């Protein structure tokens with residue numbers, strides 16, 4: 001474990017140690033107030049964020065460390081045309097850890113190639129968001145005891161919702177989990193994620209409404225429609241307001257079902273659900289801060305290693321995803337079909353370069 005691009009980068013043992021540490025911090029936070037004294041977190045947010053940004057900063061401060069960085073790329077040298085490579089090269093010579101959110105898919109992986117300190121992916125476009133998955137897993141494990149033997153509904157924007165993609169990747173390691181994918185046609189799970197479910201024998205069923213499956217579910221993972229990733233405003237307007245959870249609907253759900261949401265919520269969960277004890281999304285956000293404390297503490301103990309510029313593969317192929325980091329950072333190592341024809345940065349299919 002060095003860079004956290006996807007939570008599935010962690011072995012079972014590494015994740016179980018991280019979860020144990022998270023629990024210890026939740027139960028005895030006063031024991032960790034100096035655990036990262038003298039350490040500096042470089043926090044690079046190229047995209048808006050409230051919870052992820054603030055919870056990482058708070059996590060570092062609660063460990064006695066400090067934070068430098070930006071939450072608006074307009075105030076960094078990116079606005080002057082600096083490459084991601086140069087920014088990461090610099091920041092990794094100032095800070096002990098880097099957390100980065102970027103709208104380009106595969107950006108965290110690209111950054112990790114040029115960093116001498118651990119890089120944590122805080123969201124790369126619609127691709128992955130591993131520390132949200134850590135947050136989700138801590139919530140499910142603490143409140144349910146286990147992530148095995150459950151029926152989980154994932155509802156809303158399954159196309160652009162990176163939290164859903166990351167969570168599905170990680171749940172692959174649990175047993176007897178059934179997935180209900182609840183989304184309108186325009187926001188269905190991307191085909192590369194469906195392939196992932198099939199390849200890993202993860203039973204799934206695509207359904208068109210919450211009502212169809214609600215009484216079956218043990219966990220309902222709600223998401224908002226990602227307005228900022230829509231190409232057309234009209235397309236967004238047509239879908240906003242669909243797939244809403246209300247107190248009325250909750251009457252048909254199991255007594256111990258958990259409602260999770262990575263937040264921010266727009267109107268997909270009505271305000272009248274908030275007082276229901278099964279609605280755990282605000283507790284979830286707090287667990288996220290403790291999970292991030294455990295992650296920062298664990299990674300901060302790793303030694304500084306000068307970045308080696310690795311070759312990712314052979315020439316002659318390009319990524320088919322126009323949002324991929326390889327489309328803007330043209331110096332990145334060439335792509336190969338090694339990973340089963342998938343882009344090693346963003347997982348989209350590779351195609352022959354002209």
Ligand code: NCD
Nearest residue numbers: 051052129163224262263264
């Ligand atoms: C999510 C994100 O940024 O992907 N928010 C978060 O990190 N808690 C979900 C979202 O923006 O809808």
